[in-house]
Amino acid sequence: DQQVKQNSPSLSVQEGRISILNCDYTNSMFDYFLWYKKYPAEGPTFLISISSIKDKNEDGRFTVFLNKSAKHLSLHIVPSQPGDSAVYFCAAAVSGDYKLSFGAGTTVTVRA
Amino acid sequence: NAGVTQTPKFQVLKTGQSMTLQCAQDMNHEYMSWYRQDPGMGLRLIHYSVGAGITDQGEVPNGYNVSRSTTEDFPLRLLSAAPSQTSVYFCASRHRENAPLHFGNGTRLTVT
Numbered sequence: 001d002q003q004v005k006q007n008s009p010s011l012s013v014q015e016g017r018i019s020i021l022n023c024d025y026t027n028s029m030f031d032y033f034l035w036y037k038k039y040p041a042e043g044p045t046f047l048i049s050i051s052s053i054k055d056k057n058e059d060g061r062f063t064v065f066l067n068k069s070a071k072h073l074s075l076h077i078v079p080s081q082p083g084d085s086a087v088y089f090c091a092a093a094v095s096g097d098y099k100l101s102f103g104a105g106t107t108v109t110v111r112a
Numbered sequence: 113n114a115g116v117t118q119t120p121k122f123q124v125l126k127t128g129q130s131m132t133l134q135c136a137q138d139m140n141h142e143y144m145s146w147y148r149q150d151p152g153m154g155l156r157l158i159h160y161s162v163g164a165g166i167t168d169q170g171e172v173p174n175g176y177n178v179s180r181s182t183t184e185d186f187p188l189r190l191l192s193a194a195p196s197q198t199s200v201y202f203c204a205s206r207h208r209e210n211a212p213l214h215f216g217n218g219t220r221l222t223v224t
Contacts, residue, residue: 006154041217044213091155097209098143098206099157099170101157104153105154
């Protein structure tokens with residue numbers, strides 16, 4: 001039973017526009033959330049994280065929003081660039097527990 | 113500083129064969145883990161270790177063994193390969209809880 005769900009397997013966006021990736025979780029104990037980006041034939045790389053004490057965290061073109069009451073987080077990429085074309089994984093953890101639970105991933109394609 | 117190194121990159125096994133996937137990290141991370149990535153399933157935790165001599169099961173441990181005799185190495189053993197173990201395997205490490213995982217580039221395993 002997946003505790004972290006990414007219900008959109010794919011997303012296509014025009015270069016320069018906003019990409020919005022969504023993630024839902026079911027375990028109310030999760031209090032630390034991360035996004036990873038993965039290119040083909042490579043391992044996932046860390047993108048951005050957020051703790052449950054915040055509702056927003058920003059790093060350059062990437063912003064993560066957390067809605068604890070809805071058990072929902074989203075990743076905004078503005079503006080989208082061709083190099084952003086990749087698979088994005090949402091992950092969640094309980095503080096004090098080393099294990100991360102991952103979603104199934106969303107494949108983003110940025111069109112020129 | 114190589115990060116997390118996985119070998120081999122590709123492997124084909126026949127049903128019933130055994131093999132070991134190697135993982136080494138040079139960041140002195142205490143925590144190491146193995147994930148498998150399957151289409152539509154995201155990354156699922158197989159086994160993890162919070163330090164030398166300590167291992168524990170993740171979400172999908174059946175058919176796999178691990179050991180952690182040093183901080184640097186965390187091999188994953190397939191005892192008797194099955195077609196259901198066809199997957200991409202990722203090793204990952206982190207320094208402490210709530211720190212991002214660092215992933216290797218994966219091993220693509222096919223069991224025929």
